[in-house]
Amino acid sequence: THPWLQYQLYRSYGDRRILEDQWETTRRLVDFLGAKSKGGVIDKGISDHESLDPKPAALTGTAFHFACVDLLARFARILGRKEEAEKYAVRAEEIRKVFTDRFLSPGTGVFGKGTQASQAFPLFFGLVPGPERKAAVRAMVRAVLEDHQGHLATGMFGTYMLLHELSRAGRAEAAYRMVNQRTFPGWGYMLERGATALWEHWAFSDDTFSHDHPMFGSVDAWFYQWLRGIQPAPGAEGLDRLVLRPCPVGDLRWVKAHHEGVRGRIVSEWALEGGRFLWRLVLPPGVRARIYVPAKGEEEVLEGGKPARSSGGLRFLGRRGGAALFEAGSGEFRFSSPWEG
Template identity: 25%
Template sequence: ANLRNAKNTDLYTIKGTEQETWEPTFVYRGFRYVELTGYGYQPALTDFTGKMIYDNIKTVGTFETSDALTNQIFKNAWWGIAGNYKGIPIDCPQRNERQPWLGDRGAVAFGESFVFDNGRFYTKWLQDIRNSQKEDGAIPDVAPAFWRYYSDNMTWPGTILLITEMVYTQTGDVNAVKDNYPAMKKWLGYMKDRYMKDYILTKDSYGDWCMPPVTIEAGRGKSADKKYPSELISTAYYYHFMQLMIQFAKATDNNADVATFEALGHKIKDAFNQKYYNEKGYYGTNVLTDNIIPLYFKMVPEKQVDKVFKNIVYTIEVTNKGHLSNGLVGIQWLMRCLNDYGRPDLAYTVATKKTYPSWGYMIENGATTIWELWNGNTSDPKMNSQNHVMMLGDLLTWYYENLAGIKAASPGFKKIVMKPEMIAGLDHVNATYQSVYGMIKSNWKKTPKQFNWTITVPPNTTAVVYLPANEGDVIAEQNIKDLKLIKNENGRAIYEIGSGDYSFTVKKK
């Protein structure tokens, strides 16, 4: 039923010779199970070969931990991402859709880039988006614009900014910014002129798309194809895009635009807080995404940051009993928000849950890729793909940047920040990433008494390394050249190192 009217059928008339070989061409089918009938004998599994069709994009990242569930989620993510690379980043490979929805990949492309060498792939897709832009500046929700679906919202068309940021950050190619700058600026002007009133962006289409039903039973048999537009989300995104445009303007010497973006951003931020902030320490209706987005986008006044974050923590720990409750929009900022504001342990709790709603729940219920819906085993099958990647959100980004500790401090990883989080229950992470400068490696293991970490920093780059070490701990280094201690801070010995292979050991006092 979740194929809709896509007929997952190929017909072949045999010639009647003793042996025939055939495979369908110019088509692909998303499937997990195959039914075979009409045989006069019991066929063996070795009689058949299933071929996975995806773009020839090299895998550039590996990731393995001491946690079996985390490892399986990563494997599911690889299969889901690869299976939806079809010259364009499609939403799903099986039903009668298979379209390059912008919102889906805006949520996950950054994480994908740690696993696949997708810079050129997404650079090409950015061109597709530009080619789909109307003369007045409108950008569609699907590009190439096969459906001609221009609903005017911030979160789907705004993917042009998010993908541009990803390509520039991960590859260092400033042409990604130069090529898309006029289109991004034109679209933002289009949205402002038509839908901004008193610095609130009044147009949205999807809200936090596909939020999980409160319970698994509450969503049983029900369609997830419901839209709850949110001016809070659209306004917050417009503000965030102003901050990105400031970065883009500076990177491309469009310095005359910087003051304009800064001034508009300040006015949007003030209007947003005046309209949506509640003195009890939350935004909007106090759902998780309403608080995460302004906090991660740095829209929250400094004096209110602690109150808002406490509300986020309370929602997850108490209301949700350690679970997430985000849809597509909120899930792309959740893990980094928790990490950046001091709760990587809570992010890990969310990431390793096996009960609904969670990535682990998908695994526990037999998923081999990533579901479209958190309740993919009970929802109405008409919109219920079993191979979507949008709900990965920023999970893969968090895996690499915060668990492995591999993060670009400047475009293209010319400068690297290596700061793995030490979380109870996670004792080992081994990750590699083939950057444009070469291989980056982070392999750490901890026990109650010792921490071991081997690092590879590629040629012509430098790294700032945050070694988990308290005063009195004994630090031993091997193969260390030009080691420079910057400072000791918050339980970290912070060093700057150049390219090479390094080994650190910290013995706890």
Template identity: 30%
Template sequence: IDMKEVSQGVYVLDAGQNLAGWVKLRVRGERGDAITLKFAETIYPDGTVNQENLRTAEATDTYVLKGDPQGEEWEPAFTYHGFRYVQVEGYRSKPAVTDFTVRRVRSAVADAGQFASSNDLLNAIWLMVKRTEASNLHSIPTDCPQRDERMGWMNDITVRIEQAIYNFDMSRFYPKYLDDVADTQDELGRITDTAPFRYGGRPADPVSASYLLLALKTYEYYGNREILRQHYPGLKAWVDYLATRTKDGIVDYSYYGDWAPPEEFGVTGAGYGAISKNTPGDLMSTGFLYYCAEILSRMANVLGNQSDAETYAHLATATGEAFNRQFWDETVGGYGSNNQSCNSFALFLDLAKGDRKARTLENLVNDVVEKEYHLTTGNICTKYLLEVLTENGRIDEAYKIATQTTYPSWGYMLANGATTLWERWEYATGGSMNSHNHPMMGSVGSWLYKYLLGIVPSIDKPGFEEFVIKPYIPAGLDSCKGTYQSIRGEVESAWQKNRGKLALSVGIPGNSTATVYVPATNASKLTVDGKPYEKHNEVVYRRNEDGYVVFTVPSGNYRFESVWKD
């Protein structure tokens, strides 16, 4: 902690990073003396705390001394704050820095993931995302820890789930939260924008696929089949309700859509300027009906309900056809307004087929390049932008977006002093939508694990009974390593380039089998633990596929070496 006296008797503590928690103090004084602690994320030029973005939240603790001559200690028991800075007033003489202890708090979810690379910016982004998620786990996944809100917003959570799972053990947290969501559901199947329901609409915005994804990802990552069985009726009722809100297959309402794109792409004067002016709300809503119907069909298959599996597969097909009829623009070769959000979302949903897919991808890449590797997406489509570029042979473009340092970007946040994610791509203070500890823009965190490390579970053999390690190798990155604590043990993926070769080390936990994709330009020279792969006794060669050599790998630690040239 750093402490400065900004005026006579007024001291400001700097915790060095934005966080959620409180401050414990030690003090000696007269009975009836009052110590006040004012919490904030930013400070004014004169060094005093700026609480404007907290809106009606007072974020102030007051302790009245009992006058113990030996001194006394105090900390709050029934609140927490989001802050980096604390303004302290009421001490009779200058306190010592050691009189204050910053308590950082979150729900007791264990750490699950670690990430490091040869790029310091990527490492800083990973830490910023992880800190932000940790600050917003307080029995529910809150949107922010500091202002008069702290709610579980379902739209944000749609793209936040995987990032949280890779960073923390959410195996008990998410089932509990799913119960909170289910508690909001009415007899028509409608859930609400926030859970527990304190604000927002009923029905929730259709982008709230988080209801289904919370169950699906808990099954995929932790093998919890019971959660599908328990919540299937409610999930089905939500999808059925969305289907009633269609005309010619197009969902007829939207509130938030791809929320909070860079300021120039928002509607001025509406919804804090966070509603996208170029990404149609009905495109987002209809796409999410398709996505939810497809997820529900998969769940029905897992549960052995073949009739429902077919019903919702048909609904997905019909919705996808309506999506293409309504939003495909043959003239420009893209979807909706042909912007990054519309095209990345259509590609993510796999609704662009054949020539349409090629044209959509080309338009998406061209737009990224024209904007000098800056994104124009909001909270939802930022996740899909990085993923579809990576999966469609454009890892270098995705990497350049992720490591961008000028506005709008995660690097821009860091360059302007951020230690946790901002709510907006802009640096903003004042009494608006200006949280500086907001995880909705943190989906880049899951991209680091899923694509740079390549660690992905299998829905067919969930809970990491079987899984994939398939790292994507950007030209601009020399090495990458990380671990994930699965329910079966630690998964490790680490790769490093060296003089035209690539070394990939993997760790497979007990009672698990991995499909490992080894990047290679010449399979004949590939070795495993120093031996030609054909002579290795445990790994099994399967095939060559799009620049990878694919193996089935049992439990244990292995080192692959291949020819690799940028």
């Protein structure tokens, strides 16, 4: 949590002072984890807390260990600590190898017992070897749609990772189905039981668990990052680089949202009207973004009523997974493309 919070704050605000102030504490934490590990493996901890599937403690603990070391190496690069950056980058790669050797069934993409969390953790932390990625995604989807009939079975950490990785893999429909379930377990089940705030546990409890607990609030991040479609780009500093990739899914017909970033207000509003996807974007000064417009072909995409490829301020980068990809700087954009569904 400690390194991850620093990473999120740095991406959002671009202020390296938190990395400088917390450097020694973070270094001591990482070294402590290394000393307590068994050849890089950490098999103790809360794992995916409140998961309904059996908790894969060693898998999640080792994935967290990798993430902490990898983040420390990144912080060292940002702070100009070249020797320490190299030292911890090497250690992170050592843990990566230990992780795949211990938990991956080669050729199957399956990690551990193939539960939702067992698949989402390595995908989220970039621990899946390239040739195994498609199979790993298939195993994750199977764990949702087949093993749990479209329901989640993850805990505090795995829920966020599962929603994110399903959407990143082009399976936002599966994530949307999971979020909209009204039967146990899920947020809809909480609502059906009269909840007015999030629970600590997926199941109802009248004597043990809190009924006003934020830890399953990660679905809110999914609303903003995938339905609204605004995410920090890799390497972002103070939201100076964004990835804009909305996911129109299910019976959802519109989304309106904005974010008050350190560089100004970021706006993303889209709607499905008259057989078209309509999307209004506002990017503040000092921001560059990669923009994924849902479309079968780039020639179908309009911006300001004109072909987007010839629109000023946009650079067409190619097609990516059912979308036309553009790059742009600050300004207001109004995209339109045909929509079937």
